[in-house]
Amino acid sequence: MDKPAISGNTITVPSDLNYLVDVDNFVEGFLREWGLDDSVVADIAISVSELVNNAVEHGSATKTSPDDDRAVKVTVGKVANSVKISVTDQGSGFDPTEIDDPLAEENLLKAAGRGIFIVRNLMDEVDIKTTPEGTVVTITKNL
């Protein structure tokens, strides 16, 4: 794919950070429509951007050729008193237990490695599933 595709509450974008803004606009559109306050919108938007960054990084890292046409899919949903968003990539996944503790003194000045830590702090639930086809991370924010 060479451009974002929207179908209902799902946006699929090429595995490329140039499309982060498209995902953000799409997700924030739903969050605003649901009347969520600015702080909650920001928490969810930050978390989605972290997950898309990770998805692109892991998806692109496992490309088999320059023509490998990988994509990232983001689905937004609201159920009763919570917002649920899933981010699906086509990469080989990652083990969250292998991520260095970003709060450790020796890691404090590292420029990277805080994404999932931040998501876990901002969201009420984070579920990571790795399948042969890719990784699905689902976040839940209770309202």
Next chain:
Amino acid sequence: MKLSDREQDGVVILEPKGKIMGGPDASLLHEKLHECIELDKKQVVIDLSKVDWMNSTGLGILISSYTTLRNNGGMLKLANVTEKIQSLLTITKLVTVFEAYDSVDDAIASFK
């Protein structure tokens, strides 16, 4: 994200605007900072008042800016940190790394 810059009392003030989330626009800050170092302008304040939010990529840019300046004999300070960014700095313990001031003027004065 958009980025503007100005200079006051020998201090460079960088004013990012919007969201700092990664992708191509995030490198703007880093490039501007290297430009400052090349011009021997190593006292820098980042005014965060117009930043809606940032993610870990944004924090990473602040950290690499901080270490790059420090390693070149300079210093990076923050001004007008919003509630949302302050919260991120707190949960990541980066609040212990950065000097932050309530206004750009206070940040500039701290260099004297």
